[in-house]
Amino acid sequence: MTKLNLFLHKLTHWEYWPYQVVYIPVYFQYLYYAARAGSFFYFNASNPTFKNGGFFMESKKEIYDLIPSEYYPKTLLIEPTETLETIQKKIKEADIEFPLIAKPDIGLRGTAVKKIHNIQELAAYFNKANFNVLIQSLIPYENEIGLFYVKLPKQPGKITGIVAKEFMILTGNGKNTIRELLHQDKRYLLQLEALEAEYKDKLNTILNEGETINLVPYGNHCRGTKFVDASHEITPEMIESFNTICNQIEGFYFGRMDIKYHSFKDLAQGKNFQIVEINGAISEPTHMYDPKHSLWFGWKELTRHFHYMYVISKHNRKNGANYLNFKEGVHEFKKHQKYYNTILEF
Structure with missing residues (x-):
C-alpha cells in the first residue's frame, strides 16, 4: 500500500484529521463563553478538585487519590530521581507483578504508555523517562470503554456517551508475518512506524493459524484503537450505579472515565470493572470518532459537551x-507546553 493511498485514507476519514481542524466550531464557542464568564480559564471550575479542572497539567495520581481504591488498579508514583533498586522495592512492597503498565503521571494522548514485561524493560523505560511515572498493575478485564459523565447543576448525573474500544489485535493464518498482516488494514498500517520502533524484528514473526496478538494493549485512538459508539448500552441502572460511584469522587462533575470491564451487564450493576483513568475538562466525547459518524455529528457532540462544561x-x-x-x-499553559515537549522526546 502506497503512502498516497494512506494519505487519501486519512484525508477522507475525518477521525484522523488534526484536532485543530476538527475543533474549528469549538474555538468560536470557547471565545463566546470566555467573554460571558469574564475569564479565558473558566474551565478551571468544572472539576474544582482537579488541577486546572483537568484541562492541562493535571496529575493522574492526584485524581486517583480522589477515587475509592477498589475502583482502580494498584498504582505507584515514581519520581525520575529514584534508583532502579528503589523502584523494584516499591513494586514488590505494593504487590505489583510483571507485566505491568508504566505511563506518565501527566499524560499526552497515550505517549510513553508502555506494557513492561521484566526488569530489563523497566530499566530501559526509566533510563529514558525524565518525568514522574505511574506504575500500575494490569487490570484483569479485557474489554474497555470510555464513559462520559456529566453532573449538571441541581440534576442527578448522567452518562452522555459511551465509546467501546477495539484493540489492535491480529489473528494469524500460519502464512503471513505480523508485518504483512498489518498491511492488510489501513488503520493498523498507519501505526507501522511506531510498531517497528517497539517490536523490531518481532514483526517478521509468522503467527500460527488462529493465534492472536494484541500489539497495543491500551485503548488509545492515536495508537490504532478503533472507537465504536456504544451509547446504546446506557441504561437507567447503569446511570444509577455511576451516580453512586461518581458521588464518591470529590469535586468530579465533568469528564470521561476510561474503564476496563467484564460485561455491560456487570458494569450496569457497578461490579467487575476498574477505572483506567479519569480525564477532566480536556475530555472528548470520543464516541464521536466512530467511523460511521459524520463530521457534523462530531461537531454536534463537541459543542454539546463544551456547553455542559x-x-x-x-x-x-x-x-x-x-x-x-x-x-x-x-x-x-507555558508549563504545559514545556512539559509536553519533554514527553514527546520520550
Whole structure:
C-alpha cells in the first residue's frame, strides 16, 4: 500500500484529521463563553478538585487519590530521581507483578504508555523517562470503554456517551508475518512506524493459524484503537450505579472515565470493572470518532459537551470554585507546553 493511498485514507476519514481542524466550531464557542464568564480559564471550575479542572497539567495520581481504591488498579508514583533498586522495592512492597503498565503521571494522548514485561524493560523505560511515572498493575478485564459523565447543576448525573474500544489485535493464518498482516488494514498500517520502533524484528514473526496478538494493549485512538459508539448500552441502572460511584469522587462533575470491564451487564450493576483513568475538562466525547459518524455529528457532540462544561463551571464558580486569572493561566499553559515537549522526546 502506497503512502498516497494512506494519505487519501486519512484525508477522507475525518477521525484522523488534526484536532485543530476538527475543533474549528469549538474555538468560536470557547471565545463566546470566555467573554460571558469574564475569564479565558473558566474551565478551571468544572472539576474544582482537579488541577486546572483537568484541562492541562493535571496529575493522574492526584485524581486517583480522589477515587475509592477498589475502583482502580494498584498504582505507584515514581519520581525520575529514584534508583532502579528503589523502584523494584516499591513494586514488590505494593504487590505489583510483571507485566505491568508504566505511563506518565501527566499524560499526552497515550505517549510513553508502555506494557513492561521484566526488569530489563523497566530499566530501559526509566533510563529514558525524565518525568514522574505511574506504575500500575494490569487490570484483569479485557474489554474497555470510555464513559462520559456529566453532573449538571441541581440534576442527578448522567452518562452522555459511551465509546467501546477495539484493540489492535491480529489473528494469524500460519502464512503471513505480523508485518504483512498489518498491511492488510489501513488503520493498523498507519501505526507501522511506531510498531517497528517497539517490536523490531518481532514483526517478521509468522503467527500460527488462529493465534492472536494484541500489539497495543491500551485503548488509545492515536495508537490504532478503533472507537465504536456504544451509547446504546446506557441504561437507567447503569446511570444509577455511576451516580453512586461518581458521588464518591470529590469535586468530579465533568469528564470521561476510561474503564476496563467484564460485561455491560456487570458494569450496569457497578461490579467487575476498574477505572483506567479519569480525564477532566480536556475530555472528548470520543464516541464521536466512530467511523460511521459524520463530521457534523462530531461537531454536534463537541459543542454539546463544551456547553455542559461552561454551565457546570459557571455554577461551581457561584459556589466558591475559582477561575484562574489571566497571568496564572498563561503561566500554567507555558508549563504545559514545556512539559509536553519533554514527553514527546520520550
